[in-house]
Each structure stands twice: as C-alpha cells, then as structure tokens.
Amino acid sequence: MATRTDPLTLEVVELIGTVVARYYEEYEQAAAAHSLTGAQARVLGLLSLEPMPMRRIAQKLKCEPSNVTGIIDRLEVRGLVERRPDPADRRVKLAAPTEKGTRTARQLRESLDFAREPLAGLSDADRAVLRDLLRRMLGMEPSA
Amino acid sequence: MATRTDPLTLEVVELIGTVVARYYEEYEQAAAAHSLTGAQARVLGLLSLEPMPMRRIAQKLKCEPSNVTGIIDRLEVRGLVERRPDPADRRVKLAAPTEKGTRTARQLRESLDFAREPLAGLSDADRAVLRDLLRRMLGMEPSA
DNA sequence: TATTGTTATACTCTATAACTATA
DNA sequence: TATAGTTATAGAGTATAACAATA
Structure with missing residues (x-):
C-alpha cells in the first residue's frame, strides 16, 4: 500500500x-x-x-x-x-x-473530560461524521 | 460547560x-x-x-x-x-x-505510518472533513 | 542574585529469568 | 509438564533537592 x-x-x-x-x-x-x-x-x-x-x-x-x-x-x-x-x-x-x-x-x-469537552464545540451531525471517519480509519464496519 | x-x-x-x-x-x-x-x-x-x-x-x-x-x-x-x-x-x-x-x-x-496508512482508506474529501473536525476539536481556527 | 546544566537520590514502570504452588 | 503468580535484578523515565559554572 x-x-x-x-x-x-x-x-x-x-x-x-x-x-x-x-x-x-x-x-x-x-x-x-x-x-x-x-x-x-x-x-x-x-x-x-x-x-x-x-x-x-x-x-x-x-x-x-x-x-x-x-x-x-x-x-x-x-x-x-x-x-x-x-x-x-x-x-x-x-x-x-x-x-x-x-x-x-x-x-x-x-x-x-478531554474528549468530551472539546466535542461540545461540534454539532450532533459533526459528531456523527467524526464517528464514521474514525471507525473507517480504525478498520471498523460502518454500522457497528 | x-x-x-x-x-x-x-x-x-x-x-x-x-x-x-x-x-x-x-x-x-x-x-x-x-x-x-x-x-x-x-x-x-x-x-x-x-x-x-x-x-x-x-x-x-x-x-x-x-x-x-x-x-x-x-x-x-x-x-x-x-x-x-x-x-x-x-x-x-x-x-x-x-x-x-x-x-x-x-x-x-x-x-x-500509523496515521497515514489507515488514512489511505479515506478519500481526499473525507480527509478534508476529518482535518476540519479535528481542528475545531483542538480549538483551532477553520483556516489555519 | 538568577539561570543552565548536572549530580545524587528515590520511586515507578519495564523486561528477563528463576522460583513456588498449583493444575 | 505446564501454568499463575511472585521474587530478584537491571535499565529507563520521572521528580526533588543541592551543586558548580556562568550570566
């Protein structure tokens, strides 16, 4: 690769x-x-x-x-x-x-609170996008 | 907060x-x-x-x-x-x-290669979105 | 006087090897 | 024999305190 x-x-x-x-x-x-x-x-x-x-x-x-x-x-x-x-x-x-x-x-x-507090600056939609990107980075299936 | x-x-x-x-x-x-x-x-x-x-x-x-x-x-x-x-x-x-x-x-x-290799699974657009989300998480301005 | 780097000391985490008590 | 946990040992990172050289 x-x-x-x-x-x-x-x-x-x-x-x-x-x-x-x-x-x-x-x-x-x-x-x-x-x-x-x-x-x-x-x-x-x-x-x-x-x-x-x-x-x-x-x-x-x-x-x-x-x-x-x-x-x-x-x-x-x-x-x-x-x-x-x-x-x-x-x-x-x-x-x-x-x-x-x-x-x-x-x-x-x-x-x-590290990961929670800064996440407060993101909307729900942002968090969902971030979650999906991190999952894909980690080689996880989209719908865990 | x-x-x-x-x-x-x-x-x-x-x-x-x-x-x-x-x-x-x-x-x-x-x-x-x-x-x-x-x-x-x-x-x-x-x-x-x-x-x-x-x-x-x-x-x-x-x-x-x-x-x-x-x-x-x-x-x-x-x-x-x-x-x-x-x-x-x-x-x-x-x-x-x-x-x-x-x-x-x-x-x-x-x-x-940790962060690079897994990133290969993301498109350029995905990477740009991820960059912006991480920047905002870290309290950085959108256009650094 | 204040600052830079060092030394001395003590504690924690780490791997390796040998030991004990069980299985 | 093999496994679980321990001990003994040594190396590395860490903080604290005291020190010599220099500012």
Whole structure:
C-alpha cells in the first residue's frame, strides 16, 4: 500500500499527533489528581469494569505479568484494590476494586473530560461524521 | 460547560481513546525497531527539526531538566546526538543530532505510518472533513 | 542574585529469568 | 509438564533537592 505524503494527509497526521499528546497529558493529570500513576489509573479503570486475574491485566496492559504484581501491590496498600482467590483455580488471584477503589475509578472517569469537552464545540451531525471517519480509519464496519 | 454523556459522544470518546492507544503502541514499536525508547525517539525527532538547549527539550517533553541529562547521555553514547557549546551563553549546551542521528530520525519518521496508512482508506474529501473536525476539536481556527 | 546544566537520590514502570504452588 | 503468580535484578523515565559554572 502506497504511503500518502500529500500536504492534506500530513496535516491530518499532525493533528492526530496533537490529539494523542493532549489526551495523554490530560489522562496523566487526572491520575495525578488522585495521586495515581498512569499505569495505576489504567489498571483501576480496567478492574472497575470487571475483576480479573493478574495474567489478564498484563495482557490488557501489554506488559509482562511480573510488572502487574507491583502495580497491584501499590493499589492494594492504598486500599483501592484487593486480591481474591479464584474458587475454580487455586493458582489464580482475582484483582478487584474495593468500594473506595470503585469510587476513585468513577471520579477518574468523570474527570476525563478531554474528549468530551472539546466535542461540545461540534454539532450532533459533526459528531456523527467524526464517528464514521474514525471507525473507517480504525478498520471498523460502518454500522457497528 | 455542560459535559455531554449521550451515546454518540461517548462512542466518539471511546474511538479517540482507541486511536490514541494504537498511535502510542505503533510509536513505541517504531522506536524499539531502532533500539530506542519512546522518550529517546521523541527527543531525537525534536532535535532533527532544530538543535536546542537542554532546558528547552525539557519544556517540550514537559519534564524536569534533570531528566534530559540522562536521555541525551544515552543518545550521545550511541553517537546519535552531540552536545555543542552555545557561543552566545557559555552556560548553555545545545543538543544536536549527528549525521547518524539525522538518518535515524528520518527513518523513524518514515516508519511512523500509523496515521497515514489507515488514512489511505479515506478519500481526499473525507480527509478534508476529518482535518476540519479535528481542528475545531483542538480549538483551532477553520483556516489555519 | 538568577539561570543552565548536572549530580545524587528515590520511586515507578519495564523486561528477563528463576522460583513456588498449583493444575 | 505446564501454568499463575511472585521474587530478584537491571535499565529507563520521572521528580526533588543541592551543586558548580556562568550570566
């Protein structure tokens, strides 16, 4: 597939880079507001959707399982997450948010206004067009 | 400003999150293909546009100046970057890519096909619409 | 005095390899 | 034997504080 290098494409590439930088920046700030690192916030967000084995957290984070031990350790010390036994397999430990962790995850999610706040400047029709373009960029079917 | 939580907005937010995740992933892979970390690749990319004082690199990276010392050290050991005196101020050290560093930066840029390759699925008209929507999201004027 | 870059320190995230307890 | 989680280790990025050279 030929790579496009026309001015329009390059400008869109740069704009996407700007969006990515701003998104990351705001994510880190939101995490820091709760004294969490980015990785800790991501894990807490994951677990708030569904408790899961350490192994699966590593898959979601695309990192080695040994790293997850430390991240969960630090969340556990702060009372945001707990390790539970898996009744079906005694080797497995299920990481699950505590009540406090669930609360923190929700606050975190609500403070992540990056993509919502700027979107307020777009009309419903604009948002629908943007959605379709992003879907096609990501190789998704038009009607998901 | 009221935060929108309608399904369409939330879907766009999620799509942007997916774009961000994929962008970062591919950036790290491209850097790793040259045995560089993400931070090292970002600094090399910066310097390939224009040599600059250590202090300014820190500002661009939004990190403390003390961190830049180590990053430049590691790039310098590999012969990708060099420190030059600033004739105008003897306190300042200008970091500049070597010839090898310039070559690596160019290869890195060319391998960053993330945003280009998927864009190939969009027509020129689509790309123009996407550009305008992203500009408005980022608070830019329509005709930059 | 203020600024630039550095050093020293400590913490977090990361990968690798070896270990344990279960399966 | 194979798998889940852990530990130990080393490298990199990060912030903080203190320092030397220069402005």
